Amino acid sequence: MKAYFAGGCFWCVTPIYKIYGVDQVTCGYSGGDEVNPTYEDVKAQKTGHRETIELTYDPANVTYDKLLDIYLANVDPFDGEGQFIDKGFSYTLAIYYNSDEEKAIAEKKIKELEQETGEKVQISVEKFKSFYEAEEEHQDYYLKNPEAFEKELIESGRKES
Incomplete structure (x- = not known):
């Protein structure tokens, strides 16, 4: 199965999964209408x-x-401007769902988080329409460029030095 x-x-969220x-x-781009x-x-x-x-996974090993x-x-689910030092629409949060079941699970998680924290979650939940794979240099960036990746994590505020 696939999740988006x-x-x-x-680069920063790839190794987590x-x-x-x-x-x-796989790193790529979703949400817009421009092709490639x-x-x-x-x-x-x-x-x-x-x-x-794009996550390719077996639901027998890990669930949606x-x-x-x-x-x-x-992620910082309360930042509607982007993530950490990366600002702008292309760095905002979104869950792209493939089915009504995925949409319901995502909306439930967001509602629970809002109730738990009392804060408004800034994650868009949108129907998946397309995914364009990023250029090869962006795939597994953390493996290809470990020093630059570590620097990115620290400078972005995702990791303490």
Whole structure:
């Protein structure tokens, strides 16, 4: 099965899922209407896409519900401007659902979080329409560029030095 989450910088959220039984994590773009957007255009806020990860997973190993728990634990769900130092629409949060069941699970999780915290969650829940795979240099960035990736995590505020 596949799940699609926009969690800010796709480099930063990719490795999180690798340890939770997800078969494959692919960086890309979702949400906009432009066909085959480029990283530079998405980053420059020209396409209406968000940086998004595509998770390929076996529900016998990890459930959609669990994937959402991991997602919510690794983003700032209350920041409607982007994530950490990455600001702009392309870095805002979204859950792209493939079925009414996924939509219901996502909406339930968001409602529970809002009730728990008393804060308004800034995550868009949208019907999945398309996913465009990012350029090769963005795939598994944390493995290809470990020092630059570590620096990105620290400078972004996602990790303490």
